[in-house]
Amino acid sequence: MLIPLYGFVRGDTLGLLVLVHTGDTVQTLAASLQQAACMRVKPSQRVSVYHGGVLLAPEHTLEQLGVSALARVDLVPEPDE
Amino acid sequence: MLKREDWLDLARKLDWEYSYVSERDVFPEAVSGRPWLPHAAWESWDEPYRTSYAEYVSGQHGKEAAFRAVHDAVGRVHDFERLDRAWLSALKLHGATLPLAEFAAVVSNLRAVRFGRDSAWRTMANLGALDELRHTQIPLLVLHELVRWDVQFDWAHKLLHTDDWVAIAARHLVDELILTADPIELAIATNFVFETAFTNLQFVGLSAVACSVGDRMFEKMVQSIQTDEARHSQIGGPVLRTVVENDPVYAQYLVDKWFWRTWLFFAIVSGFAMDYLTPLEQRRASFKEFVEEWILDHFEGLLEEYGLARPWYWDTFVASIGTYHHMVYASAYTHRATVWFDLALPGPGERAWLREKYPDTFPLVEPVWERISARWREGGPELEWYTQGATPIGFCRLCQLVLCGGTPLSNSATVRDHAGQRYIFCSEPCAWIFEREPERYADHRDVVQRILAGNAPGNLFALIRRYFGLSEQSSGKDVAHGRYPWLERPPA
DSSP states (O other), rough: OEEEEEETTTTOOEEEEEETTSSHHHHHHHHHHHHHTTTSSOOEEEEEEEEEEEEOOOOSBBHTTTTTTTOOOOOOOOOEE | OOOOOHHHHHHHHHOOOOSSHHHHHHHHHHHHHHSSOOOOGGGOOOOOOOOOOOHHHHHHHHHHHHHHHHHHHHHHHHHTTOHHHHHHHHHHHHHHHHHHHHHHHHHHHHHHHHSSHHHHHHHHHHHHHHHHHHHHHHHHHHHHHTTTGGGGHHHHGGGGSSSSHHHHHHHHHIIIITTTTOHHHIIIIIIIIIIITHHHHHIIHHHHHHHHHHHHHHOOOOOOOOHHHHHHHHGGGHHHHHHHOHHHHHHHHHHHHHHHHHHHHHHHHHHHHHHHSOOOOOOOOOOOHHHHIIIIIHHHHOOOOOTTOTTTTTHHHHHHHTHHHHHHHHHHHHGGGGGGSSOOOHHHHHHHHHHHHHTTTTHHHHHHHHHOOOOHHHHTTTTTGGGSSOOOOOOOOOOOOOOOOOOOEOOEHHHHHHHHEEEEEEEHHHEEEEHHHHHHHHTTOOHHHHHHTTOOSHHHIIIIIIIIEEEEEEOOOOOOTTTTTHHSSSSO
């Protein structure tokens, strides 16, 4: 199922709306978010994604993690090595 | 012949007791506002101007003649052609957000002419309605002439008739603040908070900036309007005083609610103009300095005078003085095709000035400008889309503005569930306003809800062209189309 999420990239100036499938992994969500913010924040190789203050495992799907429509997710780029 | 003081109150303050209908029926609470109080509670209502209608007509005639002379002398297309392109964007922003909001104030003042609780208040509201009609007509007159030169000026009249995201946000504010407000809420929200606390930013601050950039027309226009505002804003104080005496909790609520909503509006309209759209050489003070001088000290003193506390979110407000308009401007710059004015890319000189004025907060936003500059270098001039977002963005379900609260390191957006629905707010004060009256706000659809419901296209290009109503010509661009001399050199 396709669901909208509010995404916030650390270092960015606004909240974004991304459409993702509940079967998508956190890694896929992170890629979408970085792409949506790329004109303001340089994409990073290593990122962490949080929902409700909890770090989400990149290989898990949004459905597995209970991330539902219109939830807030936060992406924190880690410095590239 | 009677002296002025002998007849004036017969003309402006004449109340009587009703014999065949109750006072509650003459002034029903649903229209006159709460708290409902007998006229005895309002009968000391007064204001310092005490203007008669004849004096009003004579004074306004003089102002109109002076304004006309200035317009004839410095208000033609060739006068505007000489101005800086970025400053013209400040004009387009102001020109679109103010005139039709002023027209809403004509309607609400006329409601107060009938349903205000004291005759002197009603008399003043009558003059206020005439003032606001003038404030609608003046900018439309000045800017209409410029449409044939620059089609973006058409949005002075067009904006509030569109479903552009700024129009949705502006209507959400103006419809509640002004158009549908009862006379008591109007007096406190508009006359006291909006006009007394905030409009000095425009009438004093922005007027001074207009003078420094050589825009004599804008300077004179706002100065002329200011003389009216100074008079009719006096409606607010005596209304607030009576409400504080009789329902202090409600008075504090109205002030808290409208101070926040008004702040967001002025932070964008004035903050953009003062810190980004005024040429660097002509900047006199930062937006933050204007706010500190004209709002912080002045309004805090006023609240104390009326026996009110500072809004509960005061610390959030103070923190946002240094961040909010920077966050919104950078966001708007990278979604400029969604608005009707062009935006300027701050170069090294502008950024140094902003760092000096906002040492604690601008460095948090500056990496975004470095990134955008790098994209311009990479893509080259004219490649507008390469520095613009291509996906929809989120909007606050209360203020309908982009989610730009907090800082780049910690966005203050907050998600709340209400009656089985999920809502997002840009800030705690917006969430608080919503939760105080959810029945008032819950069904209003922001841009995201309209897209999800299928009422607006999800494709950004279709959204801009078909739903927002922006053509290729009117869509916002970079003022220099990316042709900045400093961009052509590699970064130091």
